[in-house]
Every structure is written in structure tokens, then in C-alpha cells.
Amino acid sequence: MRFMMIVKATEDTESGAMPDSRVAAAMARYNDELARAGVLLAADGLRSSAYGTRVEFTGGGTTVVDGPFPMTGDLVAGYWVLQVRSREEAVHWAGRWPAAARTYSRLELRPVLEPGHHADER
């Protein structure tokens, strides 16, 4: 099964400052460990919401609103897609999140819909 691991935005990530080289090196080691274990399928970081845009669908029409967006706690800073055997394995890998990068302190793990799940999972 696949899990999307989402890291939430912080004031740091929203400030537009780039991660310092110590954090960048720790993340690189973590990603390498995931990749070697055959767990990492994809990962990307996102630029601050100031570079973003929202498209709102209301009453059949669309409205485009440019960032930055308020820090509600739900703002995303990056994601990973992990291939694991179980939810426990996904939690295990999230728990190995590098200490140096724990300024980014909130992760969310969400299972990805696989073809065929639609009918039998509900």
C-alpha cells in the first residue's frame, strides 16, 4: 500500500528562508535511507504559499485568489509518497524523521486510493 506523508508548513517555511545546510543534509540522508529501503516513490518540497494560488469553485463559477495564505495549521510544506506493507510501517518511517529537521514538527500520513479500492473498501 502507498501512503502520502505530508509535512505541515511552519513560520520558517512560510518566511521563504531556505533550509540551512545542516537540515538539508539531514533530510538528504533520511530520503536516501527511504530510497535504499525501497520505500521512497516520490518526494518534493513546496515554495512558500506566497508563490501559490487558490482556485475556488462556488455556485458553478471559479475565483482565483493569489497567496500568501494564512497559517491555519493545515498549510502544506512538502510531501513524500511511500510504498509500505502496513500503516505501522508508515508510522515507523515517519518516526525516523531526522532530529535536525524537527522544526518541521507535524507530519500527516494518509493512505493513497489504489484502483480497485473504490468498491470493496466501503
Add this chain to the structure above:
Amino acid sequence: MRVMALLKSSPSDEGRMPTTEELEAMGKFNAELVEAGVMLTGEGLHESAKGVKVKFSGGGATVTDGPFTEAKELIAGFWILKVKSMQEAADWIKRTPMGGEDAEIELRQVFEEEDFGEAFTPELKEAEQKTRAKAEQNAGA
């Protein structure tokens, strides 16, 4: 540039599975995005009841099972688009078949190597390329 499009849902409306008509409309839209060379990947997510949160504080980690009822907004799915501008991404995303339902899709620019400047040393760059190559191998396996 690459843009991540995040489809939002709220705790009150998540968990409803799409109908055949909705799946068909979304399938057509995705096929059009792929045909135009715009869509690199896209996935839907199970409702937050099947998710887990991990919060790090004071050196420890706290794991909380879903659903995340306190959230104002949740993510229901995403696309990664390859476009020339944020405007082009917005123009495509405005055409998402939402079936008249109220919804929000957030577009966010994905970091590329060059965005990091000098902090991204040649050593880190090389390591990153190796990791990405291995991840692509994992995805293909």
C-alpha cells in the same frame, strides 16, 4: 516549473466515494491533462479516518489516529503539473470537473534544485540525484 495542485475537503464532507459519473468526468479531465503533457502524476487519498498524525515535540513523537475532525481543511487528492507559469496551472485547474459542488484547489510551486542556490552544495545535489533515481526505480518496480 512544476506545480502541486491540492484538492481540499472538509471533515464534514470527506469519506463520500465518487460515483461512476464523477470518476468518468475526472478520468476524462486527467486524460486531457496527460495528452497535453501537463500532468506528471496524480493521486486520491482515503479519508482522514484511515490516516495518522505524528507530532514531534521535546525530542519525543506523539502518534494520533484519524479522523482529523479538528482540521479546517483536509487534502483529498493532488496532481503534479508541469507548466510554464502559475497562470497556465490555474487555467487548467479551473476546468476540473467539480460537478457544481463547492470546492477549493490550492496550487503550490514545487522546489527545483536551482531554487536552493548555494546552500545546495554539489555534494547534496549529487546525493539528491541518486536518491531520485532510486525512487524512480522503486516506483517502476
